[in-house]
Amino acid sequence: MRLQKFMAKAGIASRRKSEKIILDGRVTINNTMIKELGFKVDPKKDIIKVDNKKIFLEKEKIYIILNKPVGYITSVSDQFNRKTVIDLVSKVDQRIYPVGRLDYDTSGLLLLTNDGDLTYKMTHPSHEVNKTYIAEVKGIPNNEELKQFKEGLKIEDYITSPADINIIKKDKGKSTVKITIHEGKNRQVRKMCEKINHPVIKLKRVSFGDIRLNDLREGDYRFLTDKEIRYIKDEINEK
Template identity: 40%
Template sequence: MTDEAPEGVRLQKALANAGVASRRVIEQYIVEGRIRVNGRTVTELGTRIDPEHDLIDVDGTAVQLDVSKRYVMLNKPTGVVSSMKDEKGRPDLRRFTKDYDERLYNVGRLDAETSGLLVLTNDGELAHVLAHPSFGVTKVYIAKVQGVVTPQTIAKLTKGFDLEDGFIKADKARLLDTSRGGGAGHSIVELTLHSGRNRIVRRMMAEVGHPVVDLVRRQFGPLHLGTLPAGKSRELTKIELGALLTLSREETPADQAPGDVQEKQ
């Protein structure tokens, strides 16, 4: 935040340009102490900011002042690799970004046979933070697995065990459904993890004796896939974007687990 009056942009103008609210409404927010600049509450209507460097939040939710930034949620289908250009010629993410003027990149990865929520953006800083394994963004997966999962197996997933690259445990695990028809049957398990280790859901379920048949990521941090069909994308709502930016600006990342690498489920 600049202290030199002639420099910068008036706070209410910057927030109005970002689509937060009208200038008059924002002025009321300022007077009520609902807006912070770089973590400090401001109440002066003449406050000026540097939109390129100052961090603004309204009622504790971060605001993106740069309107050139784009944030897209994709329900990645199976058979598509999480790359903008695959060296092996496999179907990649370019088909989902060609209609956008900006050059978008994926935040983290899902392996080719895993479907579900993937964030695409041209905000390199946010992408780096959210994809970094030490930050530990929570993800929720729905896995269809072989065999009938027991309560004891669910307990083992949350208690944890050793894999070849270190100890791992699910933040949460619950059994959604089981079916004993057709031989050994199958189960539907919901797993919540903050680890970004390579193919970690598949490896965990294989370790407890229930190989994954189908895997979908339903949630990434504050974002939920909802009813978005496979192969479709949409821009984040202002509420979703605010929640994602707020998450990315947290000062204390989660502890990095041994062996953590960029996620690839």
Template identity: 40%
Template sequence: MSSAGSAGTGSDEPEGIRLQKVLAAAGVASRRVVEDYIAAGRIAVNGETVTEPGRRIDPTSDVVHVDGLRVQLTDDHLTLVLNKPLGVLSAMSDDRGRPTLEPYVEPTGKRLYHVGRLDSDTDGLLLLTNDGELAHRLAHPSYEVSKTYVAEVAGDVARGVARRLRDGIELEDGPARADRFTVLQQRRDASVVQIQLHEGRNRIVRRMLEEVGHPVTRLTRIAMGPIRLGQLRPGQTRPVVGQELGQLMKVVGL
């Protein structure tokens, strides 16, 4: 715990800033409402529940959770959702001059990195962030962050395909299993399906669906953990803030 967290009264400079002021500035609630949260035991600083309204903290080093969700206390970190268009590489530059993520990052004025990747022929949700710890955990297999896709596939999907994918199939680099699989539309020569999994191997969705006899003709990622693409149009971005950011951090234990 930082020394600011245990400071008492006095000037803000050496002893930190009142918790109510920090959380109000972070957009959690008014100072008065934050005082009610403190009295109700809904706020924790560095893992310790705070019950006294006089608590001071250092926003640059202390970690605050409200109702179990972490609050971003400074504007140093930025996390965005991008609806990555088809044909765009999950890279910031390319020697061959192909479209990259750089035009979507440049307006922020920050050095953002993509979390994981989407193939150039896959569109949809891609997270961009300069929060190194968040990016590391989201990409690490041990946290098993789910990813949800909608795919247009060739053929009429038989009833047994869903069970095969949920039970697990064998690929050349090992077994793979879908957490969920749903047929959204059936047509004579094509189908639209939704598949959720927590694996991140290269082209895993395409390989799984091809293995069960339904090659992908269009693939879009619509969710990553609690973050959903929603109505964001291709090429558009939006910030991940507030409770949504807190839920994302909770998934990876932050």
């Protein structure tokens, strides 16, 4: 088995992040540092360590949905000692990590798991999973601005894929919109709203494909149902 695949299956990180850990010289096999991507390991014979701690294949796969509050970092740890989403699931014994990310100042649906293969597939650009957000923005977008948002916007060095946006509430000087995108570039929804001159005031993700936040309270989490787990696995296997 390739080393980065073993690390992902062991719940260390996604394959992509596991590759970085390897290149950073944090992995040893039988007490020898390995910095070669694709190095083959035998989980039954080799002693594999990350940061000098032996790692094993996870026996039980964990799938969690969390309603992330604003003010938490989407990371397993933080060098500045800021609160992370893992602090909110401290009662879970297995080592888990986020699927994708939500910005520090964005709330809502976040998936966490120890299934490295699934994380890799779900976050790969080829898997266009719809993500829906409720955003409170400054002003009220007009028809032309909504059209531009839906057709694609030039942001920095890329043009966004077609998206969906609908006004669901109008207030004095601001509005609430429902936005659906399938890309996941850094702060993309905020940048798109800024591009049409309606900066985000509040942003919350409410669904990830067919998995919905519904009435899960902010800061709380629950385990995915069997139906939701099947949906995720079917979704990634079809693409």
